[in-house]
Amino acid sequence: MEFDSERSDHGCGEVKDERRSDSGVGDETHVIKESPMTNTKRTIPEDGPSASTNKKEEVDEIEKAKAKMSEVREENERLKICLNRVMNDYRTLQVHIQNITQQETQNSSHKENNNLEEIIKESELVSLSLGNFPSNPRNDEKGKTQVKEKEYEDLSLGLDCKFEISKSATEHLLKPSPENSSEVPKEEEVDEVSQENPAKKTRVCVRARCDTPTLNDGCQWRKYGQKISKGNPCPRAYYRCTVAPSCPVRKQVQRCVQDMSILITTYEGTHNHSLPLSATAMASATSAAASMLLNGSSTSHYSSMPPSSATTTTSSDLHGLNLYLPNDGSKPKQFYLSHPTLSISSTSQSHPTVTLDLTTSNIPLSNSTSDPNFGARLFTSSNYNPITRPLLYPSSTSLNFTSSESNAMSWSNGFLSYNGQPYSNNNNRNNILSNINNLGRQPMENMYHSYMQRNNINASIPHQGTTQHSMPDTIAAATKFIIADPSFQSSLAAALTSIIGTGNTQGNESSGEDSGKNKKWGDLFPSSSSRDNNN
DNA sequence: CGGGTTTGACCGGCGC
DNA sequence: GCGCCGGTCAAACCCG
Numbered sequence: 318m319e320f321d322s323e324r325s326d327h328g329c330g331e332v333k334d335e336r337r338s339d340s341g342v343g344d345e346t347h348v349i350k351e352s353p354m355t356n357t358k359r360t361i362p363e364d365g366p367s368a369s370t371n372k373k374e375e376v377d378e379i380e381k382a383k384a385k386m387s388e389v390r391e392e393n394e395r396l397k398i399c400l401n402r403v404m405n406d407y408r409t410l411q412v413h414i415q416n417i418t419q420q421e422t423q424n425s426s427h428k429e430n431n432n433l434e435e436i437i438k439e440s441e442l443v444s445l446s447l448g449n450f451p452s453n454p455r456n457d458e459k460g461k462t463q464v465k466e467k468e469y470e471d472l473s474l475g476l477d478c479k480f481e482i483s484k485s486a487t488e489h490l491l492k493p494s495p496e497n498s499s500e501v502p503k504e505e506e507v508d509e510v511s512q513e514n515p516a517k518k519t520r521v522c523v524r525a526r527c528d529t530p531t532l533n534d535g536c537q538w539r540k541y542g543q544k545i546s547k548g549n550p551c552p553r554a555y556y557r558c559t560v561a562p563s564c565p566v567r568k569q570v571q572r573c574v575q576d577m578s579i580l581i582t583t584y585e586g587t588h589n590h591s592l593p594l595s596a597t598a599m600a601s602a603t604s605a606a607a608s609m610l611l612n613g614s615s616t617s618h619y620s621s622m623p624p625s626s627a628t629t630t631t632s633s634d635l636h637g638l639n640l641y642l643p644n645d646g647s648k649p650k651q652f653y654l655s656h657p658t659l660s661i662s663s664t665s666q667s668h669p670t671v672t673l674d675l676t677t678s679n680i681p682l683s684n685s686t687s688d689p690n691f692g693a694r695l696f697t698s699s700n701y702n703p704i705t706r707p708l709l710y711p712s713s714t715s716l717n718f719t720s721s722e723s724n725a726m727s728w729s730n731g732f733l734s735y736n737g738q739p740y741s742n743n744n745n746r747n748n749i750l751s752n753i754n755n756l757g758r759q760p761m762e763n764m765y766h767s768y769m770q771r772n773n774i775n776a777s778i779p780h781q782g783t784t785q786h787s788m789p790d791t792i793a794a795a796t797k798f799i800i801a802d803p804s805f806q807s808s809l810a811a812a813l814t815s816i817i818g819t820g821n822t823q824g825n826e827s828s829g830e831d832s833g834k835n836k837k838w839g840d841l842f843p844s845s846s847s848r849d850n851n852n
Numbered sequence: 853c854g855g856g857t858t859t860g861a862c863c864g865g866c867g868c
Numbered sequence: 869g870c871g872c873c874g875g876t877c878a879a880a881c882c883c884g
Contacts, residue, residue, distance in 0.1 A: 539855085539856065539857085540856075540857055540858085541857090541875095541876070541877075541878095542858090542859085542875070542876060542877080543857090543858070543859075544873090544874070544875070544876095546873080546874070547872090547873065547874085553874085553875095555875070555876075559856095567875095569875090
């Protein structure tokens with residue numbers, strides 16, 4: 318509850334400040350904070366008896382303030398440089414991945430023409446789902462890579478993830494000319510197209526435990542309708558975003574029929590305005606989830622599972638990574654990360670839907686296994702075929718998923734560590750842990766190269782199914798993926814933020830005991846700063 | 853009184 | 869073509 322009020326306090330009123338700090342990257346904030354201090358200090362020596370010493374102190378204070386400001390400026394500069402570097406790395410790696418994907422496609426095309434056609438079909442299906450694509454058929458390889466690039470951009474636009482990195486990176490990729498600075502026409506274009514094809518927008522469904530009627534996601538919503546939907550006695554509420562009057566974003570809120578404490582929130586559409594920080598967290602999560610789905614839609618890796626049942630959670634590759642253990646029959650085993658449960662699934666309805674399962678429950682949700690360790694179940698359930706997605710250069714990351722039970726995996730400065738309780742359903746625990754640790758000790762560059770190599774290897778191995786990877790490979794692959802994909806890190810962080818928030822609403826709030834609760838975004842993912850500090 | 857919610861009516865897509 | 873169902877509209881209502 319405290320969290321909710323805090324979030325709402327930091328709601329839309331904060332947008333202005335964030336926008337301001339975008340240009341100055343925090344300079345002004347510091348100036349504003351410091352100037353009253355210096356002002357009050359200045360008034361002291363006028364009344365004081367020893368004016369010279371006080372003046373000296375005043376000068377010292379001013380000098381300190383100046384030094385601090387310059388430090389902040391330097392830090393801002395460092396961050397900018399780091400940001401640029403990340404963007405460059407992102408572009409480079411995306412080109413790499415595209416080349417690899419092209420090679421894979423070419424290699425497998427003569428073997429698996431039918432499947433490739435299916436992939437292309439499904440790729441276009443997802444493209445349509447965003448409502449942002451021209452419907453031109455793309456038959457050549459170049460066209461397909463352009464599709465992927467466009468998909469990536471459209472997802473980020475269509476699902477509200479409008480961070481400067483991804484946006485500018487995709488802009489650079491798509492239009493190398495420097496004339497892309499104007500964002501407004503692009504958004505208008507996107508909105509126009511999406512309005513042209515409103516029935517095929519991708520939706521992002523967020524499942525989270527929440528006592529409140531709606532999930533507090535940082536945006537302002539106005540309820541415009543309520544319906545009893547079939548198969549669920551709980552009414553479904555329809556909300557419209559009211560942050561901007563013309564914002565087309567809508568969300569549906571409904572209680573889960575199996576567990577009334579679970580709130581199912583489905584987002585649809587594109588915000589045509591800046592988002593508050595708390596809203597960008599959720600938008601980031603949904604965008605990352607959707608991008609995982611989307612990027613999993615057009616690869617030459619594919620599951621043997623037919624894209625049949627609409628809502629069945631099945632095992633599939635995640636960016637070429639199978640996060641499921643080999644099936645022992647019915648129950649899929651999952652990759653336990655830490656406290657919150659995060660799953661990503663998709664359904665193939667009229668709206669392709671990505672589901673972020675942020676519930677932290679012992680109660681099995683959908684068809685997942687029980688979750689004795691409150692582990693973060695990380696899996697995809699995609700009816701689309703996976704893809705070798707563009708990878709960001711893995712920056713030096715500190716991704717800490719420490720739970721209250723202290724059984725957690727954590728990334729710190731590019732190294733993965735695992736503390737406390739192990740993997741529950743695993744006999745090869747030591748192998749896994751050693752594998753993880755070995756993996757974690759690799760420099761990030763080596764990790765990337767090894768990943769690329771493995772990708773090439775995997776490209777030559779025909780995929781018989783989605784459960785062919787060994788468990789250590791699964792963990793390693795998942796680890797690599799998470800490390801390498803900042804958007805997914807954002808997703809996880811947003812999920813954690815959301816979980817922490819809902820946890821508070823459930824009366825689990827303690828005054829700062831929770832290690833994650835008071836952590837800021839940058840504390841969770843100080844990737845840019847930590848990397849820069851290494852220089 | 854303005855803004856948000858409620859709720860019945862209406863519309864369009866889809867399956868039979 | 870018909871009916872079901874999800875989604876939206878808009879008038880009435882509520883609340884601060």
